[in-house]
Amino acid sequence: METVSTNRAFGGIQGVYRHASRETGTEMTFSVFVPPHAPGAKLPVVWYLSGLTCTHANVTEKGEFRRACAELGLIFVAPDTSPRGEGVADDPDGAWDFGLGAGFYVDATQAPYAAHYRMWSYVTQELPALIADQFPADMDRQSIMGHSMGGHGALTIGLTYPERYRAVSAFAPIVAPGQVPWGEKALGGYLGEDRAAWRKHDAVALIEDGARIDALLVDQGAGDSFLEEQLRPQLLRTACDAAGIDLSLNLREGYDHSYYFISSFMDDHLRWHAARLI
Amino acid sequence: METVSTNRAFGGIQGVYRHASRETGTEMTFSVFVPPHAPGAKLPVVWYLSGLTCTHANVTEKGEFRRACAELGLIFVAPDTSPRGEGVADDPDGAWDFGLGAGFYVDATQAPYAAHYRMWSYVTQELPALIADQFPADMDRQSIMGHSMGGHGALTIGLTYPERYRAVSAFAPIVAPGQVPWGEKALGGYLGEDRAAWRKHDAVALIEDGARIDALLVDQGAGDSFLEEQLRPQLLRTACDAAGIDLSLNLREGYDHSYYFISSFMDDHLRWHAARLI
Numbered sequence: 101m102e103t104v105s106t107n108r109a110f111g112g113i114q115g116v117y118r119h120a121s122r123e124t125g126t127e128m129t130f131s132v133f134v135p136p137h138a139p140g141a142k143l144p145v146v147w148y149l150s151g152l153t154c155t156h157a158n159v160t161e162k163g164e165f166r167r168a169c170a171e172l173g174l175i176f177v178a179p180d181t182s183p184r185g186e187g188v189a190d191d192p193d194g195a196w197d198f199g200l201g202a203g204f205y206v207d208a209t210q211a212p213y214a215a216h217y218r219m220w221s222y223v224t225q226e227l228p229a230l231i232a233d234q235f236p237a238d239m240d241r242q243s244i245m246g247h248s249m250g251g252h253g254a255l256t257i258g259l260t261y262p263e264r265y266r267a268v269s270a271f272a273p274i275v276a277p278g279q280v281p282w283g284e285k286a287l288g289g290y291l292g293e294d295r296a297a298w299r300k301h302d303a304v305a306l307i308e309d310g311a312r313i314d315a316l317l318v319d320q321g322a323g324d325s326f327l328e329e330q331l332r333p334q335l336l337r338t339a340c341d342a343a344g345i346d347l348s349l350n351l352r353e354g355y356d357h358s359y360y361f362i363s364s365f366m367d368d369h370l371r372w373h374a375a376r377l378i
Numbered sequence: 379m380e381t382v383s384t385n386r387a388f389g390g391i392q393g394v395y396r397h398a399s400r401e402t403g404t405e406m407t408f409s410v411f412v413p414p415h416a417p418g419a420k421l422p423v424v425w426y427l428s429g430l431t432c433t434h435a436n437v438t439e440k441g442e443f444r445r446a447c448a449e450l451g452l453i454f455v456a457p458d459t460s461p462r463g464e465g466v467a468d469d470p471d472g473a474w475d476f477g478l479g480a481g482f483y484v485d486a487t488q489a490p491y492a493a494h495y496r497m498w499s500y501v502t503q504e505l506p507a508l509i510a511d512q513f514p515a516d517m518d519r520q521s522i523m524g525h526s527m528g529g530h531g532a533l534t535i536g537l538t539y540p541e542r543y544r545a546v547s548a549f550a551p552i553v554a555p556g557q558v559p560w561g562e563k564a565l566g567g568y569l570g571e572d573r574a575a576w577r578k579h580d581a582v583a584l585i586e587d588g589a590r591i592d593a594l595l596v597d598q599g600a601g602d603s604f605l606e607e608q609l610r611p612q613l614l615r616t617a618c619d620a621a622g623i624d625l626s627l628n629l630r631e632g633y634d635h636s637y638y639f640i641s642s643f644m645d646d647h648l649r650w651h652a653a654r655l656i
Contacts, residue, residue: 107636108601108632108634108639108642109638109639161439161440164445164641166641167442167445167645323386352386360386360392361386361387364386
């Protein structure tokens with residue numbers, strides 16, 4: 101692991117790191133905030149998965165998570181959203197909703213994407229092992245959150261490993277990729293046309309198929325231009341109600357899909373996570 | 379005034395606006411955060427002046443000021459750092475410490491800069507009039523802060539108009555531009571070689587020449603790579619001690635010159651301002 105940069109912030113260290121990923125076969129960059137802590141302490145880890153077009157940098161610069169993480173004693177990890185670099189296949193038309201910056205947190209099975217697009221295994225296996233090895237992390241206390249495509253990632257990962265992630269939340273998540281254009285394009289492109297293979301990468305389908313978790317927290321801007329076509333949180337509401345999952349779904353009047361929205365409610369999410377981690 | 383963008387954040391509105399400036403003879407862009415407030419209320423205004431290479435966008439995205447401004451009821455205004463656009467003279471060598479992004483908050487007297495580089499009058503006269511006209515601002519309750527070159531701007535403006543700005547603070551300011559390379563280049567280029575003309579744009583010289591203010595708050599990273607050559611806060615310490623100005627100078631171990639530093643102490647500064655504004 102190579103250190104790209106470190107900056108002191110809120111009494112802790114905001115770092116950016118790079119490593120050669122076995123899963124993606126590329127160099128991967130990620131950021132980690134380690135709050136101030138006593139020597140030898142092991143701290144809970146909050147994973148933040150970013151949305152379409154983002155890298156680790158968006159939330160690192162604009163997420164406004166460090167104050168609360170410093171106060172609550174949380175490590176905050178932000179991976180990239182796809183493999184990148186020479187030889188990594190992109191969208192054939194260069195669209196921003198597939199390929200680079202749009203890995204959708206799946207292990208692709210379809211050529212040419214299967215070679216490098218292994219974000220599921222990267223985020224759930226390889227990077228956690230690196231974090232456990234390199235940072236003062238208590239891997240028995242992890243939680244996960246994300247935004248938009250990353251909200252999809254957080255929900256599907258959290259529903260798949262409920263024993264590992266003690267809290268799961270999302271900002272404006274894609275809750276049912278199998279039923280919306282972004283998801284149909286991505287899951288079709290990475291996993292192929294057999295929709296049965298999509299269901300374990302679709303939060304609503306996972307719940308319909310029996311996945312369970314105690315509680316979920318979702319904030320959604322009511323003024324989000326993607327709300328009706330791509331996000332459709334009412335599908336998650338229906339699935340959670342049927343399954344007896346305690347979903348706190350906050351529709352926020354006037355808020356959009358941007359980091360101005362995310363940063364406004366980041367503190368609420370981190371406190372909700374901390375209550376389940378500490 | 380044209381609205382470039384508005385985003386709801388922390389219950390208020392983060393806007394970016396553009397207007398044709400009479401002073402600079404160019405289009406100027408700035409950002410304003412208006413916190414949630416009762417209809418008809420008039421709110422105090424905090425001015426934030428940015429550093430070299432910045433636009434309004436840096437602090438708007440990375441400053442982490444909105445939570446405290448929403449809580450305290452403060453309007454936060456961030457101007458650009460220079461005129462921009464066709465016909466605006468830049469540094470002859472394209473350096474980043476002079477010309478575009480480096481207006482140094484002076485009214486230039488030297489060709490070719492005098493035509494557009496009028497940031498002193500823009501920030502102290504023209505833009506306040508626009509803010510008063512377009513926003514729910516109580517112009518009897520203003521304060522000013524800034525970073526690096528913008529800290530220089532905040533200190534010199536605050537020392538020049540102590541009756542207008544009820545609080546003056548800075549992050550890593552250039553306290554004595556007449557004694558450091560950045561300042562010598564900028565003041566020489568904009569104001570000419572007569573150093574007597576520089577003194578009203580040099581916080582330490584202003585204090586030596588009799589300018590007074592009750593109190594100043596300065597935070598400075600001890601790990602700032604510009605500390606010894608360009609910033610030299612001990613010169614402000616000496617001047618304030620001789621003048622009986624209550625300077626709170628906090629040297630912050632391990633912090634650098636970045637927005638990771640600024641955002642870490644933004645809350646402290648806003649609360650210090652609010653105590654003098656509300």
